[in-house]
Amino acid sequence: MPINNGAEYIESLRNRNLKIYLFGELVKEPVDHPMIRPSINAVAKTYDLANEDSELASAESSLTGIRVNRFLHIAENTHDVVNQNRMQRKLGQLTGTCFQRCVGMDALNSLYSTTFEIDEKNNTQYHKRLKDFIKQIQQENLVIGGAMTDVKGDRSLSPSQQEDPDLFVHIVNRDEKGVYITGAKAHQTGCINSHWILVMPTMRLRKEDKDYAIVGAVPADATGITYIYGRQSCDTRSMEGGDLDAGNAKYSGQEAMIIFDNVFIPNELIFMDGEYEFASMLVERFTCYHRRSYVCKTGLGDVLIGASASIADYNGVSNVSHIKDKLVEMTHLNETIFAAGIASSYQSYKTKSGNFQNDDMLANVCKHNVTRFPYEIGRLAQDIAGGLVVTMPSEKDFKNPNTGPLLKKYLQGRKGVPTENRVRVLRLIENMTLGRNAVGYLTESMHGAGSPQAQRIQIARQMQLEYKKKLARKLANIPETEAEELTREQSDYFDRIFSIKDNKKQ
Numbered sequence: 297m298p299i300n301n302g303a304e305y306i307e308s309l310r311n312r313n314l315k316i317y318l319f320g321e322l323v324k325e326p327v328d329h330p331m332i333r334p335s336i337n338a339v340a341k342t343y344d345l346a347n348e349d350s351e352l353a354s355a356e357s358s359l360t361g362i363r364v365n366r367f368l369h370i371a372e373n374t375h376d377v378v379n380q381n382r383m384q385r386k387l388g389q390l391t392g393t394c395f396q397r398c399v400g401m402d403a404l405n406s407l408y409s410t411t412f413e414i415d416e417k418n419n420t421q422y423h424k425r426l427k428d429f430i431k432q433i434q435q436e437n438l439v440i441g442g443a444m445t446d447v448k449g450d451r452s453l454s455p456s457q458q459e460d461p462d463l464f465v466h467i468v469n470r471d472e473k474g475v476y477i478t479g480a481k482a483h484q485t486g487c488i489n490s491h492w493i494l495v496m497p498t499m500r501l502r503k504e505d506k507d508y509a510i511v512g513a514v515p516a517d518a519t520g521i522t523y524i525y526g527r528q529s530c531d532t533r534s535m536e537g538g539d540l541d542a543g544n545a546k547y548s549g550q551e552a553m554i555i556f557d558n559v560f561i562p563n564e565l566i567f568m569d570g571e572y573e574f575a576s577m578l579v580e581r582f583t584c585y586h587r588r589s590y591v592c593k594t595g596l597g598d599v600l601i602g603a604s605a606s607i608a609d610y611n612g613v614s615n616v617s618h619i620k621d622k623l624v625e626m627t628h629l630n631e632t633i634f635a636a637g638i639a640s641s642y643q644s645y646k647t648k649s650g651n652f653q654n655d656d657m658l659a660n661v662c663k664h665n666v667t668r669f670p671y672e673i674g675r676l677a678q679d680i681a682g683g684l685v686v687t688m689p690s691e692k693d694f695k696n697p698n699t700g701p702l703l704k705k706y707l708q709g710r711k712g713v714p715t716e717n718r719v720r721v722l723r724l725i726e727n728m729t730l731g732r733n734a735v736g737y738l739t740e741s742m743h744g745a746g747s748p749q750a751q752r753i754q755i756a757r758q759m760q761l762e763y764k765k766k767l768a769r770k771l772a773n774i775p776e777t778e779a780e781e782l783t784r785e786q787s788d789y790f791d792r793i794f795s796i797k798d799n800k801k802q
């Protein structure tokens with residue numbers, strides 16, 4: 297039976313045999329753990345949105361012929377890619393945090409085209425296997441986590457050069473039925489809330505790294521997997537009872553380390569095995585999708601702008617010119633992120649496999665903006681909020697019969713606004729800029745889908761300086777030397793921008 301809504305999804309996570317450590321102890325049932333539950337609620341929202349707004353959050357799949365959750369859909373046209381971004385912004389607005397499913401969606405889509413091209417070259421069967429897997433998960437309506445980032449040890453060394461070979465996930469054994477992998481993946485978003493984990497290499501590989509060129513699907517509760525839960529700033533507030541101090545008590549993100557100890561992947565779930573020369577294609581296509589998926593943060597930005605405008609209103613300064621200007625600045629930064637991401641999706645093109653891939657340059661510009669602008673938006677939110685955002689007493693003090701009335705009297709703002717509303721919105725700003733969801737709004741914006749330098753490298757690769765120099769020289773009437781005439785940098789960027797014909801075809 298497929299999972300039909302958020303409530304059924306939450307039930308589907310119960311009674312699994314997951315080995316999760318949190319605070320040095322094994323977790324009995326993650327679904328009921330007060331620190332874990334908000335992250336499960338955020339994923340559940342992706343199911344409910346598919347019912348509430350099916351146009352936005354689901355799509356007709358030509359693989360199965362049924363309507364599927366958009367997070368499981370292979371993009372069949374430009375419209376599908378654009379709608380991923382729209383859905384991500386909406387979910388960011390609804391949850392104010394990371395809803396954890398985009399890594400899986402972007403992994404499925406990048407694997408779809410990469411497996412096709414591996415098969416085309418090597419006559420392998422990966423694409424068919426992947427399609428069978430996608431059909432199964434679409435029919436059952438499951439959550440897929442994407443495990444790419446290895447723990448990496450010495451960053452200046454390749455996987456096979458590390459002193460400990462397990463610092464990148466690799467094949468340690470194989471038999472006629474499949475392969476066995478060992479290693480660890482760091483920062484795994486939503487892994488405990490997933491039904492399946494897609495394991496992928498983290499970087500470009502060379503011949504000597506062949507055993508690290510492994511892609512496969514494993515059930516989240518496979519034998520040999522251990523999860524160690526990542527803690528977040530202020531995370532224990534959700535364990536104190538009450539909902540005020542958490543700021544956003546219902547939703548949070550989730551990251552954990554996944555340790556694979558001789559975990560079995562059967563042949564039918566292996567989608568790359570030793571084709572090291574295709575690792576960079578997979579990683580680059582994945583990061584291309586994923587870097588514009590970060591428009592999710594504009595949904596969070598909308599919430600933070602709304603919180604800032606609310607506190608200004610509660611404080612009686614909503615008509616002050618510098619406050620208005622700061623809200624305009626926050627909006628400008630937020631929309632600049634969205635503009636690059638959605639433009640990247642609109643510039644999608646058809647891959648050899650038939651699915652659609654967004655534009656890489658604009659995706660990198662989007663993500664690079666994400667590494668910076670949320671910090672500035674957060675700074676402006678704290679400016680507008682005032683110092684109380686970090687000096688406010690606890691919910692228990694508000695409930696205490698001695699201190700509660702004093703706090704209510706002395707922390708009131710504009711006439712007619714209950715003190716509690718003021719406190720709640722300040723806690724939300726704290727949550728998003730310093731607390732649990734600052735993980736999702738700030739540091740995930742910095743490092744998720746690659747640290748800032750990774751985007752600068754991709755931008756540098758595609759900036760076509762020789763082409764641009766020629767444009768300038770031509771207008772300045774500077775004759776070209778023979779050598780200059782011969783250099784023409786390769787990049788699809790301008791070809792695609794000017795290729796009206798291709799866009800019409802879609």
Ligand SMILES: Cc1cc2nc3c(=O)[nH]c(=O)nc-3n(C[C@H](O)[C@H](O)[C@H](O)COP(=O)(O)OP(=O)(O)OC[C@H]3O[C@@H](n4cnc5c(N)ncnc54)[C@H](O)[C@@H]3O)c2cc1C
Nearest residue numbers: 399442443444445451483484485740743744745746747749
């Ligand atoms: C909240 C969060 C969620 C995430 N979710 C996922 C997920 O679901 N799945 C997943 O697979 N990954 C996930 N990631 C991982 C993310 O892709 C990595 O954090 C990112 O690629 C950076 O890797 P790192 O954290 O190991 O940092 P490091 O590699 O340690 O980087 C630290 C700094 O060193 C620099 N550096 C590193 N290596 C080199 C080098 N060789 N040369 C020059 N400079 C270098 C970097 O540019 C950076 O400035 C997530 C990360 C975060 C923070």
Ligand code: SF4
Nearest residue numbers: 394395396398589592
């Ligand atoms: S950080 Fe954004 S893009 Fe990544 S999984 Fe979370 S919500 Fe999706």
